[in-house]
Amino acid sequence: MDDLETRELRYFVAVAEELHFGRAALRLGIAQPPLSRAIARLERRLGVRLLDRDRRGVALTEAGGVLLREAGAALDAVAAAARRTRRAGDPKRPLVLATKAGASHEVLRRLLDSVASDPQAPPIEILLCEVGEQARLLRDGHADVALMHHPYDDLAGFDSEDLYVEGQVAIVPAGHPLASRDRLTLADVQDVPDLPIARWPRLDGTYPDGPGPEVHTQSQLAQLVALGRTLLVIPASSRAWQWPEHVAVPVVDAPEVTTVIAWPPSSRSLAVASLVGVAADMIMSAP
Numbered sequence: 001m002d003d004l005e006t007r008e009l010r011y012f013v014a015v016a017e018e019l020h021f022g023r024a025a026l027r028l029g030i031a032q033p034p035l036s037r038a039i040a041r042l043e044r045r046l047g048v049r050l051l052d053r054d055r056r057g058v059a060l061t062e063a064g065g066v067l068l069r070e071a072g073a074a075l076d077a078v079a080a081a082a083r084r085t086r087r088a089g090d091p092k093r094p095l096v097l098a099t100k101a102g103a104s105h106e107v108l109r110r111l112l113d114s115v116a117s118d119p120q121a122p123p124i125e126i127l128l129c130e131v132g133e134q135a136r137l138l139r140d141g142h143a144d145v146a147l148m149h150h151p152y153d154d155l156a157g158f159d160s161e162d163l164y165v166e167g168q169v170a171i172v173p174a175g176h177p178l179a180s181r182d183r184l185t186l187a188d189v190q191d192v193p194d195l196p197i198a199r200w201p202r203l204d205g206t207y208p209d210g211p212g213p214e215v216h217t218q219s220q221l222a223q224l225v226a227l228g229r230t231l232l233v234i235p236a237s238s239r240a241w242q243w244p245e246h247v248a249v250p251v252v253d254a255p256e257v258t259t260v261i262a263w264p265p266s267s268r269s270l271a272v273a274s275l276v277g278v279a280a281d282m283i284m285s286a287p
């Protein structure tokens with residue numbers, strides 16, 4: 001059997017996601033008959049039925065579900081390879097460093113200061129993102145390196161260097177009784193009747209159970225805390241985005257969080273190696 005072509009995979013993904021040949025053809029910018037023929041050829045080549053077609057519509061078979069997952073990963077990898085290749089061909093391009101907005105502010109500032117003082121260090125472009133997005137940006141080639149947080153971020157498959165270990169704080173509304181406390185425990189913040197703890201998505205995108213609001217962005221979260229609708233527990237350095245309506249209180253028994261600089265293990269970039277070296281030197285010289 002010949003190798004699958006990216007064009008075939010794109011055609012199949014469009015049909016599998018739309019579950020309608022007409023809509024898929026419109027999305028792809030082609031006519032419907034050649035799309036139907038392409039999918040039929042793909043099924044013959046693979047020797048399996050990918051789609052069930054009847055008068056009620058189109059449905060994925062079990063094999064089709066497998067190909068949809070695998071095709072998405074394969075197309076993402078091809079797109080990432082193209083982005084990395086284009087950037088590698090531009091010797092003047094800066095390295096793209098992804099980091100959560102407001103997170104690890106002091107570490108990021110020190111790293112940028114160290115880069116600025118080292119004539120051999122590559123220029124850096126900062127790509128600010130929301131919680132949990134760094135792994136995707138590294139994998140799809142939009143970022144070269146990332147500041148991430150163990151144990152909360154998805155570090156699977158990346159190389160990394162530890163930069164900083166810190167405790168966590170609770171961010172609470174300034175007018176709430178918890179704001180007057182010098183210290184809190186996890187038990188103090190887990191079941192506050194009038195202030196349920198915010199729920200961030202897990203690594204798989206699902207949310208834990210609980211009465212607190214599901215949050216997607218830090219700006220959304222900041223607004224909800226200021227309105228007295230929720231609280232959260234975050235690394236102490238992430239309080240850089242704290243509003244005047246917020247108060248940060250140390251949570252003494254919260255697990256420590258390690259800020260790391262991470263990069264794809266397949267990287268052979270001298271610029272990435274140089275930046276990691278600068279970060280390592282920064283750690284060694286820290287007071």
